[in-house]
Amino acid sequence: MNAHTKIPDFQMDLHKNPVPEAERNRLMESLGFGKVFTDHMITIRWTAEEGWHDAKVTARKPLEIDPASAVLHYAQEIFEGMKAYRADDGRILLFRPEQNARRFNLSAERMAMPTMPEELFVKAVETLVSVDKAWVPSGDASLYLRPFMFANEAFLGVRPSNEYLFCIIASPVGAYFKGGSKAVTLWVETHFTRAANGGTGAAKCGGNYAASLVAQAEAYKHQCDQVVFLDAAEHRYIEELGGMNVFFVMTDGTIVTPPLKGTILPGITRSSVIDLARDRGMKVEERPYTFEEWQKDATSGRLQECFACGTAAVLAGIGTVKHEGGEFKIGHGETGDFTTALREQLVGIQKGASNDERGWSHVVSL
Numbered sequence: 001m002n003a004h005t006k007i008p009d010f011q012m013d014l015h016k017n018p019v020p021e022a023e024r025n026r027l028m029e030s031l032g033f034g035k036v037f038t039d040h041m042i043t044i045r046w047t048a049e050e051g052w053h054d055a056k057v058t059a060r061k062p063l064e065i066d067p068a069s070a071v072l073h074y075a076q077e078i079f080e081g082m083k084a085y086r087a088d089d090g091r092i093l094l095f096r097p098e099q100n101a102r103r104f105n106l107s108a109e110r111m112a113m114p115t116m117p118e119e120l121f122v123k124a125v126e127t128l129v130s131v132d133k134a135w136v137p138s139g140d141a142s143l144y145l146r147p148f149m150f151a152n153e154a155f156l157g158v159r160p161s162n163e164y165l166f167c168i169i170a171s172p173v174g175a176y177f178k179g180g181s182k183a184v185t186l187w188v189e190t191h192f193t194r195a196a197n198g199g200t201g202a203a204k205c206g207g208n209y210a211a212s213l214v215a216q217a218e219a220y221k222h223q224c225d226q227v228v229f230l231d232a233a234e235h236r237y238i239e240e241l242g243g244m245n246v247f248f249v250m251t252d253g254t255i256v257t258p259p260l261k262g263t264i265l266p267g268i269t270r271s272s273v274i275d276l277a278r279d280r281g282m283k284v285e286e287r288p289y290t291f292e293e294w295q296k297d298a299t300s301g302r303l304q305e306c307f308a309c310g311t312a313a314v315l316a317g318i319g320t321v322k323h324e325g326g327e328f329k330i331g332h333g334e335t336g337d338f339t340t341a342l343r344e345q346l347v348g349i350q351k352g353a354s355n356d357e358r359g360w361s362h363v364v365s366l
């Protein structure tokens, strides 16, 4: 076994003054998304000579990085998003964490970064959840986990960095959208695109988000919650939202979702939804779907409901779609029954309440 595949042990340097219980409970009473953070974080370093090493649990604190650190200049950075759920029986559960580990490595390869053994990724996540277990909320809230990695070599030349820092932080979260299960309104972006063929659309990298923000600002300007991007080549095909995949549910039992061709992010929620929809006898088509078809299907009534999905929001019904030429509603403009049922099933599996036939739930040993 060489230095690059060895799984290091975590050095435990726990917080001297963690947030007191009463204050923590107060913070957990009104959770938004990503505003409150737990006491600890994980860091693991990588260098070309030593591979992964210096794995630590420490108090969550500002990072000290050199102003020449490569990430600040050339944006070599990737991340993951996953959640820990508290089951009613007290167990703490992760949802398909090995899928996040695998996708993290695919993102790393695309961004010319080192990969991490999947066991190390999952062990790091479990270690942080275990140390900060008091921060895993019960009920509908959960602990959002944000593993990320960035190029940390102080060097301004343009090439893949020789040093990286992997880090995980955690944040107890409530609903992603302020309106709760109310259907969201989307803005169809016909000018700016998110990802092109051969680009980084399938990698979960910060750069994709940087490129999406101006369109997201456009969406807010039009009183929309989120932006939906069209393909970069023809500006015709629906791709995805800034951070969520999208599904179209037809009245004839067919579900359409854009295919994974390298320009959209392969969502773990997306893949789980496809499996659960097929279990329910739906015909799922992963195929290109144009904005024109969408408008036509919504108008003719062939389209029954639409939803966006991702770890943060789970499933969010899409009620209204606005674009430069006007707007249209999906069904009655509310979250549909299929979306609600699938959301409940998925949340049930994630929280250990419904039947987990595929073994998606992963119990964290505390």
Ligand SMILES: *Cc1c(COP(=O)(O)O)cnc(C)c1O
Residues within 6 Å of the ligand: 081, 204, 240, 241, 242, 243, 244, 245, 265, 266, 267, 268, 269, 270, 309, 310, 311, 312
């Ligand atoms: C993370 C992400 C998703 C959703 O992926 P999940 O694994 O379902 O959370 C969708 N689109 C983009 C652009 C993303 O970054």
